[in-house]
Structures are given as structure tokens and as C-alpha cells.
Amino acid sequence: MTAEPKQVIVLRKDLGMRKGKMIAQGAHASMAVLLQYRSVALEDDASADRVVLEMTAAMKAWLDGRFTKIAVSVNSEAELVEVHERAMAAGLPCALIRDAGKTEFGGVPTLTACAVGPAMPDEIDPITGALKLL
Secondary structure, eight states, X not given: OOOOOEEEEEEESTTOOOHHHHHHHHHHHHHHHHHHSSEEXXXXXXXXXXXXXXXXXXXXXXXXXXXXXXXXXXXXXXXXXXXXXXXXXTTOOEEEEEEOOSSSGGGOOEEEEEEEEEEOHHHHHHHHTTSEEO
């Protein structure tokens, strides 16, 4: 069986987020990877309603396949930032989410989640493989 691409969503457990908030932050991270990865508006107009998403082969395979996602946790902002930095250094598609703090966190913008991939397991696992499942 050949390996299939996956995405790993990393969430901070130390914040005590409600489950719904955690899901929302993970969803933001998952979507942000695709939307931030070399997406280009088809028109120079800020009101353009179409974008072109440039994708890696793993991203395309992921979208054409099962959308495999794995949720894991870290226990601090520093750990979350480290995962994101390692993913960036490895050249993997990734996104770091900063919540505005309007519903939780007392109005303070707070780093809550990141997503790594879609990419192949042999690329993602060295970065996220040791993290505990959520």
C-alpha cells in the first residue's frame, strides 16, 4: 500500500479552549494552508471573487482523496511556534492561526493552532510524529 498525503492539525491544550472553539481553530488552520499557499487573485481587483490555488502534488492528491487529518496537541505557545517554524524550514505547506480573542482569551489575540500539510507522511512525521493525539 502506498502512503497517502495527510494534514496534521496542532492545537494548544494549555489554553483550556472549549471543544467547539478547538474545532473552529483547527478548521481555520486547515483551510488557511490551502488559501495561503501561493493563492493568487485572478484579477488585480480586491473585489475579485475567484482565486487560483497553486498546489503541490501532495495537496492535489489530498483534495482528490480522503482529506486525512490528524489532530495532535502541544502544551504551550512556544511548542506551537516551534512546530510551525520546523514545518516552514522543511518547506512544507503550513499555517499558524492567531485568534482575535473576541469570544475567549479576554480580548487578547492568541496563537491557538497550526496545520502542517497536506504532505506525505515521511515529510510530516519528523515534525509532528512525536506529538500526542488530541
